[in-house]
Amino acid sequence: MDRVAVVTGASSGIGAATARRLARAGFTVYGAARRVDRLEQLAADGVRPLALDVTSDDSMVTAVDQVLAEAGRIDVLVNNAGYGNYGAVEDVPMDEARRQIEVNLFGLARMIQLVVPGMRVRGSGTIVNVTSMGGKITTPFGGWYHASKFAVEGLSDALRVELAPFGVDVVVIEPGGIATEWGGIAMDTAKAASGRGAYAERVHAMAEAMGGAVARFSSKPDVVARAIERAVTATRPRTRYAIGFMAKPTLLARRILPDRAMDWIQTRMLA
Known part of the structure; x- marks a missing residue:
């Protein structure tokens, strides 16, 4: 029996690349997104819009119903829907903070349930x-x-x-x-929340850095999609896959360096 996969946030970026890759691998794939019109591009690759x-x-x-x-089962759920709402903790309105948690955590958890x-x-x-x-x-x-x-990391470990x-x-x-829409959205929200006032100088420095070297060297979404394909087709998948530009060295540095050292590096980046 064909395995059935649901991929959330499939309208672009990692989600779209994952939906296409799993469909090519023989899965029956439902690409899910809020705006169904943005899923039309996946139909040619055999992905069913949801x-x-x-x-x-x-x-x-x-x-889910x-x-x-239609398919009788769901074998794989890829919880990819999410976004980055940036801005100083002091400045971000609480309703926007709640929406960030609602999309990135509670929506994911409800799909799991x-x-x-x-x-x-x-x-x-x-x-x-x-x-x-x-x-x-x-x-x-x-x-x-x-x-x-x-x-989400903690929820996943318990689950x-x-x-x-x-x-x-x-x-x-x-x-x-x-290389997705994520960076642009994150920096737009950062500038909207904290582009003026006490944090303005550092927010604009961060936006410039994100639009410079980071954007030029970012990995393509298919790099992540390949890792997801490996995970869902493995007999015994790894618990975690760190993948893409700077993921492995950054996480290694986090394990090795003390908090103050990490703080200093980030401060220097915004100087």
Whole structure:
């Protein structure tokens, strides 16, 4: 029987690349996104469009029910939907902070709740949570984003042990710098929240850095999609895959260096 995969946040970037790659690998793939019109480009690659808003419980329930009605099962869930809301913790309005956590954490968790029962009963399945190297390290003005990704890392570790007796794997993907819309959105929100006032100089320095060397050297989304394909086709996948520009050296530095050293490096970057 063909394996069925649901990929959230499939309208662009990592999600679109993953949906295409899994479809080429023989999966029946549902590419999910809030804006279905942006999924039309995937139809030629055999990806089925799925309307999904991870901030709406009704939308998530309807989407999962549709897949189960049409395909009969969900073998792989790739939780990729998410974004980066940047700005000084002091400046970001609380409703925007709550939306950041709602999309990046609670939407992901609710999708897991909806697909796990079927996986558990069958005794097989793979849940892939796309976090970031930002789930292990932080950058200034990304406090709310990092809070959401650190939380997904912790949730994934607990979930992995809970589901292991039922044959369900939980994998964390930790991308580094990837050439997607993410950076532009993050810097636009940073400038909107903190582009004036006490943090303005450092926010603009960070935006310049993100648009310079980081953008030039960022990896393509398919680098991450290949790692996800390896994870969902492996008999025993690794618990974590750090992939893309600067992911592995940055996470190694985080393990080795003390907090003050990491603080100093980030301060120098914004000087």
